[in-house]
Amino acid sequence: MKNKRRKLSAFFCIFFIFLNSLSFAQEVTGTKIALPQRRVTEYFSDIDKDILLLVEKGSPESLKNAVTYLKRNRDAMKENEKILHYIAVSIMQMCWKSQGFSEVTFEQGIRNSYTEAILSSKNGIYDGFSSPQIFLDYVLPAMVLAVSDTRNDYYEQAEINLKKALELNKDSVFANYLLGLLYVRLGEYKLANDYFSIAYILCSDCFEVSFAYAESFIHLSQPEKSFEFAQKLLSLYPQNKNLLKLCAEASFAANDMQNAEIYVSRVLQIEPENSYFLLFRARILVKNGEYIRAASLLDAYARKDSLSRDYLILRYSVQKNWNKNISAATATIENAIKLYPDDMEIVLAAASLACETGVKIDDKDSEQLADIILQNESDNLEALQIKISAMVSGKKWTQAYKASSEFIKRQDVSRAALFTHIKICLSSGRKSEAYEMASKLYSESPSDEEVLQSYIDVLVSTGRTGEASKLINQLIQSSSSKMKSFLYYERSFLASGESAVLADLRSSLTANPRNKDSLFRLYQIYFNKKEYRKAQYYLKQVVALSPNDESLRVLNQNLDNLLKN
DSSP states (O other): OHHHHHHHHHHHHHHHHHHHHHHHHHHHHOOOOOOOOOOOOOTTTTSOHHHHHHHHHOOHHHHHHHHHHHTTTGGGOOHHHHHHHHHHHHHHHHHOGGGOOOOOOOOTTOOSHHHHHHHHHHTTOOOOOSSOOSHHHHHGGGGGGGTOOSOOTTHHHHHHHHHHHHHHOTTOHHHHHHHHHHHHHTTOHHHHHHHHHHHHHHOTTOHHHHHHHHHHHHHTTOHHHHHHHHHHHHTTOTTOHHHHHHHHHHHHHTTOHHHHHHHHHHHHHHOTTOHHHHHHHHHHHHHTTOHHHHHHHHHHHHTTOSOOHHHHHHHHHHHHHTSOOHHHHHHHHHHHHHHOTTOHHHHHHHHHHHHHHOOOBTTBOHHHHHHHHHHHOTTOHHHHHHHHHHHHHTTOHHHHHHHHHHHTTSTTOOHHHHHHHHHHHHHTTOHHHHHHHHHHHHHHOTTOHHHHHHHHHHHHHTTOHHHHHHHHHHHTTTSOHHHHHHHHHHHTTTOOSHHHHHHHHHHHHHHOTTOHHHHHHHHHHHHHTTOHHHHHHHHHHHHHHSTTOHHHHHHHHHHHHHHHO
């Protein structure tokens, strides 16, 4: 026995000398010498691997099976079995709430990294493992994504850990689902859709997964797909308000107002006082141009809340488009900007109104408001168009040409933007470019009225009078009133003699009394002839059509002064 002890003592002495020599060698040479890593016994290592895989898969069915297996002999459950049972139940209750799963757990009196991570998640806190090693270590803290959205300081770490978890088990339903939720929070909607798609393929009968997958198509501007999946799900859950809402939102986004109205009505049948859906119905009515009914709903909603974001946007729309009350619309959108200064939809509405009317909103003109949007969303097409329109209004032709030239290079550019660019080219002396672009549009769409107007305007402006006169005379008899008014106006520039010019302009106003171009040209003719009363008669009509145009108000004031003298 003594000999054995001596041998053991000698062995440990030699072992420690060996370790010290390694440490010394590392210090002297600066070279890290690899030592065998310490083997860590994994907490769940003695549990049946198939049960552990059921929990890792994390679908409602696999979790229920795991719970059943784990409690087969509940009186003899070991500590780690109790904890794994608690984990399975927690995933069910936190991620798959639609299951209404109720189960007694046995973790009471046990505190470890797993119970703490789950408790923290339930309280809205991401509590990651200090040294994660297995799948559950990486994924459990991220269950906070399914129960709380109040914090975002953990997203980067959660992304790293969820990806690591999926490297260990790519077929986990709840890990793919949680990573999809994370990417929704991060605004990475394509990635979110990708992970929801995987979860859906793995478990298409899970409500939360199917709903998240259907909803993800809304963010990808594919509302028809969203509606298709939501409708299928609705056949299984016909009274689910979130599904009815998704069906309404998807059909609204797809411009299917009939279905949007149907689904909103279904919710209101269940909850007549639901303020969100009252406002949603108003959105549909505004979209359909049914302003009287929309105004009535907005009045009812305002008795509960007159400061909500959506209410203010809809009220503004009614005031602007139906009441034609620009002062009231300006006051409403100005109030909305003060309450929601970071809401780009509100800022865009304000920029649009300022561009159309020339008024300042929150002491900013349309160009300044458009710049606020572009600082946050540099590719916002509407804001870019408003900025270009503001430059045109301000006759900043060099800047307008530069901005417009870049804008029309886009694939998704509207035809209206092309017409604006042609106008800019004409006004900035680039007549060849204007003619080339107008000719191309005309060759592609020779019967489109807007294209015809742009093409004829270019023909007249570039001195192609013969071609312009021939085309005008060819169209003038069979055109609509509005088009006929335009054609007479353009023909007035080709007419010889004052009487022919005046005759064409009067014919233009007979076809359309609100043609501002014809009215303004008549003002110019009579002003140049110093017939100021007649000039004022036409200018006042132009001012009435554009009451917020500061340049017109100045002209009118100057004319008043001339008449007084």
